[in-house]
Amino acid sequence: MKQKGWKDLPPGSVVLEGGSAVNFKTGSWRAYRPIWNKENCIQCLLCWIYCPDMAIKVKDGKRGEFDYDYCKGCGICALECPGKKGKNAIEMIEEGK
Amino acid sequence: MAKIVAVTGNEAVANALRQASPDVCAIYPITPQTDMMQKYASFIANGKVSTEPILVESEHSSMSACIGASAAGGRVITATSSQGLALMWEMLHIASGDRLPIIMPVVNRALSAPLNIHGDHSDAMGARDTGWIQIWSENAQDAYDNTIQAFRIGEHMDIRLPVMVCLDGFIISHSIERMEYLEDAEVKNFVGEFKNFLPLLDLDKPKSYGPLILTDYYHEYKRAQHEVMTKVKNVVLDVAKDFEKMSGRKYGLFESYRLDDADIALVILNSAAGTSKDVIDSFRNKGIKAGLLKPRLFRPFPYEEVAEALKNTKAVCVMDRADSFGGYGPMFMEISSALYQLKEKPALINKIYGLGGRDYMPSHAELVLNELNEIASSGKIRIVKEYIGVRE
Amino acid sequence: MATGLTLKELSKKEDRFTHGHRMCSGCGAPTVVKMVLLATDYPVIASNATGCLEVSSCISEYTAWKIPWIHTAFENAAATISGVETMYRSLKKQGKIDKDIKFIAFGGDGGTYDIGFQSLSGAMERGHDMLYVCYDNGAYMNTGIQRSSATPLGADTTTCPAGDVIPGKLRSRKNLTKIMGAHNIPYAAQASPSHWMDLMKKVKKAHEFIGPKFMNILAPCNRGWRSQTNDSITLSKLAVNSCYWPLYEIEDGVTKITYTPKDKVPVADFMKPQGRFKHLFAPANEWLLKKVQEEVDKEWEKLKKQAECGC
Numbered sequence: 001m002k003q004k005g006w007k008d009l010p011p012g013s014v015v016l017e018g019g020s021a022v023n024f025k026t027g028s029w030r031a032y033r034p035i036w037n038k039e040n041c042i043q044c045l046l047c048w049i050y051c052p053d054m055a056i057k058v059k060d061g062k063r064g065e066f067d068y069d070y071c072k073g074c075g076i077c078a079l080e081c082p083g084k085k086g087k088n089a090i091e092m093i094e095e096g097k
Numbered sequence: 098m099a100k101i102v103a104v105t106g107n108e109a110v111a112n113a114l115r116q117a118s119p120d121v122c123a124i125y126p127i128t129p130q131t132d133m134m135q136k137y138a139s140f141i142a143n144g145k146v147s148t149e150p151i152l153v154e155s156e157h158s159s160m161s162a163c164i165g166a167s168a169a170g171g172r173v174i175t176a177t178s179s180q181g182l183a184l185m186w187e188m189l190h191i192a193s194g195d196r197l198p199i200i201m202p203v204v205n206r207a208l209s210a211p212l213n214i215h216g217d218h219s220d221a222m223g224a225r226d227t228g229w230i231q232i233w234s235e236n237a238q239d240a241y242d243n244t245i246q247a248f249r250i251g252e253h254m255d256i257r258l259p260v261m262v263c264l265d266g267f268i269i270s271h272s273i274e275r276m277e278y279l280e281d282a283e284v285k286n287f288v289g290e291f292k293n294f295l296p297l298l299d300l301d302k303p304k305s306y307g308p309l310i311l312t313d314y315y316h317e318y319k320r321a322q323h324e325v326m327t328k329v330k331n332v333v334l335d336v337a338k339d340f341e342k343m344s345g346r347k348y349g350l351f352e353s354y355r356l357d358d359a360d361i362a363l364v365i366l367n368s369a370a371g372t373s374k375d376v377i378d379s380f381r382n383k384g385i386k387a388g389l390l391k392p393r394l395f396r397p398f399p400y401e402e403v404a405e406a407l408k409n410t411k412a413v414c415v416m417d418r419a420d421s422f423g424g425y426g427p428m429f430m431e432i433s434s435a436l437y438q439l440k441e442k443p444a445l446i447n448k449i450y451g452l453g454g455r456d457y458m459p460s461h462a463e464l465v466l467n468e469l470n471e472i473a474s475s476g477k478i479r480i481v482k483e484y485i486g487v488r489e
Numbered sequence: 490m491a492t493g494l495t496l497k498e499l500s501k502k503e504d505r506f507t508h509g510h511r512m513c514s515g516c517g518a519p520t521v522v523k524m525v526l527l528a529t530d531y532p533v534i535a536s537n538a539t540g541c542l543e544v545s546s547c548i549s550e551y552t553a554w555k556i557p558w559i560h561t562a563f564e565n566a567a568a569t570i571s572g573v574e575t576m577y578r579s580l581k582k583q584g585k586i587d588k589d590i591k592f593i594a595f596g597g598d599g600g601t602y603d604i605g606f607q608s609l610s611g612a613m614e615r616g617h618d619m620l621y622v623c624y625d626n627g628a629y630m631n632t633g634i635q636r637s638s639a640t641p642l643g644a645d646t647t648t649c650p651a652g653d654v655i656p657g658k659l660r661s662r663k664n665l666t667k668i669m670g671a672h673n674i675p676y677a678a679q680a681s682p683s684h685w686m687d688l689m690k691k692v693k694k695a696h697e698f699i700g701p702k703f704m705n706i707l708a709p710c711n712r713g714w715r716s717q718t719n720d721s722i723t724l725s726k727l728a729v730n731s732c733y734w735p736l737y738e739i740e741d742g743v744t745k746i747t748y749t750p751k752d753k754v755p756v757a758d759f760m761k762p763q764g765r766f767k768h769l770f771a772p773a774n775e776w777l778l779k780k781v782q783e784e785v786d787k788e789w790e791k792l793k794k795q796a797e798c799g800c
Contacts, residue, residue, distance in 0.1 A: 005317065009314070011196050011321075021547075029514060060501070079723060120583070147583065158565060165573040298576065303554065305554050308549060309547060309549070
């Protein structure tokens with residue numbers, strides 16, 4: 001990416017676009033990848049509220065896929081997932097395996 | 098219609114601030130500024146101005162709150178002196194780096210240690226690298242006029258920088274002088290409505306102030322900040338022109354006093370310039386071509402214009418009411434930088450005077466002018482930097 | 490319209506703190522911010538003290554904040570937002586703004602308990618209409634895990650390292666929540682992200698008071714605590730259930746415990762998974778571990794008494 005020269009910078013280094021961090025993908029940080037097993041999901045949304053990276057897509061109050069563009073693979077969701085009848089709905093697997 | 102009054106410098110500046118109707122002010126006491134903002138608080142309490150005050154718990158918070166208020170979007174003022182300015186130091190850089198036009202009278206006072214409450218220029222000179230515009234004032238009238246002009250300069254859409262208006266502690270802040278007030282309506286019209294620029298309170302366009310900028314862009318941001326400073330001189334002159342139309346009082350980047358044909362000259366800031374002018378007159382009466390240059394705009398410093406004004410002199414003394422220990426006085430460094438670009442330079446010496454409110458007497462100016470006269474004829478400099486008015 | 494506190498309802502709201510921030514994997518702080526903003530049903534402007542949250546959420550042209558946000562320095566998030574709030578009041582009084590806006594300051598424990606303490610105390614005393622949120626991870630994590638006055642007794646940090654002679658931090662934590670309560674502000678509370686409903690109820694409640702409010706929220710840091718990236722919620726639960734981090738509020742001077750653990754677990758359960766307390770489990774330091782438990786018990790009993798007497 002071509003970097004801007006000093007004449008093209010916003011005055012006072014103010015960031016003019018709110019939420020522009022969406023353009024910065026953090027998914028490549030991940031060493032472990034969460035896998036969602038839909039059949040064990042009770043839609044409690046605890047994974048969504050506890051996710052520090054806002055990396056779980058929810059639509060109309062229903063959990064969808066992980067947002068792997070941003071998920072850093074911390075594993076909080078997998079640890080906190082109550083699952084269905086003792087069967088966890090999220091498991092962590094090593095990236096690249 | 099101008100109104101002639103007898104007031105202290107602090108009261109004069111408090112009135113200039115009131116006439117600009119700021120939206121927010123931060124107030125914290127420190128000698129000798131205290132009664133300026135005290136006066137301002139009484140304006141608020143008596144409904145003379147609609148400013149919302151923040152009665153902070155320190156000058157650090159004062160400048161922090163001013164930055165928050167100014168970024169929110171509106172006209173913001175505070176005032177300080179000495180240790181208070183020193184405590185703000187960190188935040189001064191942030192006010193200018195964020196390009197926020199906060200207006201702040203600085204009632205100049207010595208810095209500790211030892212503790213001293215009287216006037217010298219150590220405080221504001223210590224803040225010269227903070228990215229603020231600095232305008233210095235000889236007397237109450239200057240301080241009043243400069244404060245009014247500061248709003249137009251700092252808030253100019255090409256500038257958007259904070260401004261310090263400096264005046265000497267006690268000598269000016271607490272002495273009663275005869276001066277002229279402008280009408281409230283005139284000042285209101287002159288200063289104009291505050292124009293918003295990237296206000297935080299604009300909810301529809303959420304902005305983030307104060308990002309982390311690393312090696313990839315920091316250098317560019319500072320280059321851009323330098324560029325803004327290069328535009329200040331012209332704005333100062335344009336504003337001065339408009340101010341002259343309204344008030345009849347003329348201001349420039351500095352004042353030249355009997356300098357045009359001078360062989361020897363003093364360069365001296367603020368109240369001591371007044372005393373020096375009388376002595377210059379008496380030397381002129383003796384047939385000695387003496388003159389004086391009183392800087393007004395210290396940041397950005399008008400190097401070329403100052404060099405031009407001093408180029409025909411033979412010997413110049415820069416009088417500093419502050420010291421850079423282990424170096425020359427701060428004003429001396431500026432003047433020598435300015436003169437260095439000339440092919441033929443006057444001899445240049447530096448006297449440190451009046452620290453911690455030590456009186457500056459006509460005899461001091463006489464001593465220096467006599468020395469300059471000798472240097473002008475002999476071409477020999479006895480010593481470059483020296484304290485005067487000091488007991489051995 | 491106020492949002493109900495069900496996850497289903499909340500999940501329909503827009504995140505005002507977005508992904509793409511660069512906090513460490515598994516950090517507790519972004520979860521705290523997300524919960525605070527989700528519980529806020531108003532337009533909001535935030536200030537942020539220098540620290541992990543600030544440097545990771547706004548870098549160059551990338552900001553994770555969808556709300557107006559300002560960072561100025563380390564020790565002055567409270568003073569800075571007090572300036573923003575005062576300008577808002579001034580412009581509102583002049584009829585130049587008509588919206589109702591809430592103001593929140595975020596700071597870590599270093600920026601709140603220590604260097605920002607004066608600025609916070611001043612802003613609270615002046616009565617600005619604002620909520621100060623401290624995300625407390627118990628050390629200066631941004632600069633590399635140095636001791637703060639929020640660091641727990643016995644913890645190993647880089648400036649109070651557990652050595653052969655000195656076993657980590659020998660002083661107890663400053664009780665900032667109680668100190669803020671002593672400012673006689675309308676509302677001060679302590680919360681934990683593990684108990685999201687309790688946390689969000691407190692945020693909602695805080696916003697309904699006019700004047701200064703303070704919330705101290707636990708924010709596990711797996712780097713500084715030397716724990717796993719997945720355990721920030723589990724550890725916060727243990728902090729609450731051991732009464733190391735009791736959940737309570739002080740409303741108009743009256744203390745109320747908002748959650749009492751059914752089975753209070755030993756504080757060792759909270760400490761054991763954390764490398765910063767590893768040395769306390771060596772026989773030579775048994776006395777210190779015992780002291781930590783005694784202090785937690787003593788503070789918990791004191792808090793219960795305060796809650797019982799309604800003071």
